[in-house]
Amino acid sequence: MKEYQREFIEFALANEVLRFGSFVLKSGRTSPYFFNAGLFNSGKSLNAIGRFYAAAFLDANFEYDVIFGPAYKGIPLVCATAMSLSSQHSIEAPFAFNRKEKKDHGEGGDIVGTPLSGKVVVVDDVITAGTAINESIGIIREKKGVLTGVLVAVDRAEIAPDGSGKSAIQAIQEANNIPIRAIITMDHIIEYMEEKGTYGDQLKMMKEYKAQYGINK
Template identity: 80%
Template sequence: MKPYQREFIEFALANEVLKFGEFKLKSGRVSPYFFNAGLFNNGKTLGAIGGFYAAALEDANFDYDVLFGPAYKGIPLVCATALALSNDYKKDAPFSFNRKEKKDHGEGGNIVGTPLKGKIVVIDDVITAGTAINESIEIIKQNKAELTGVLVAVDRAEVAPDGTGKSAIQAVEEKNNVKVCAIISMDHIMEFMEEKGTYADQLKLMKEYKVQYGIKKD
């Protein structure tokens, strides 16, 4: 685990974005942890999350011309990431996002910001069912641009309920021949808990959950 990943977990815990307990997911599974990126909802936390995304983006080494943030949650994330890249890495990263409904006056269209041209990296919070990311990929194709990477906050690394044995992220990677990276994964969270040594009960539940629902790695 890299320093920025450890710092991200500590930051998420301090702001109650990452919690341990019992959480019923949309899939019906009862998870021993929950990550709610919607709680990055003020200037301080948004500025910090931009720094973590920027660090992960640099780590992923994606080739890109434009960063794209899907409406709605991806919009503040892509803005914060571009700002952090400028401040921390002196990189000018053009970015854009989409409207849910096309505008038929003014400049028109459904893309706000830099035109979607060249190589595109999508910045979003999570991939669950894959619906939102598939919409983004379709928008990128419609603009005749090329998707070269996807960056999200957390990879839960658990099999989807569809019986394929693959996670939502693996399904997106295989379907689109693109790499999906995350700031942290469930394994990073468990590694952090091991290091701290104060999460024995929660860690036991995390390990049991991983055995039951975790993806099988080659």
């Protein structure tokens, strides 16, 4: 685990974005942890999240001409990432996001920012069933862009309930032949808990959940 990943976990815990307990997911599974990126909801937290996304973005070594944040949660994330790449790393990062409804006056259209041409990397919060990212892929293709990667905050790295034996991220990677990267995975969270040595039963439940639902890498 790299230092920015450890710092991200600590930041998420301090802001109660990452919590341990018992949480029923949309899939019906009872998870021992929950990550709610919607709680990054202040200027201070957005500034920090931008730094973590930028670090992971550079770590992934994506090829890109523009980064795209799908509405709605991806909009502040792509803005924060682009700002951090510029201010912290002196790297130009043109960005864009979409409107849910097309605008038929003024500049019009459904894309705000840089045109989605050339190589496009999507920045979003999480991938669960894959519905949102597939919508983004459709938008990028419609604009004649080429998707070259996806960056999310957390990869739960667990098999989807569809019986495929793959995670949603694995399925999207294989279907589109693109890399999908995350700032952290469940393994990083478990590693952090082991390092601290204070989580006891919570760590035990995390390992049991991984053994039951984790993907075979």
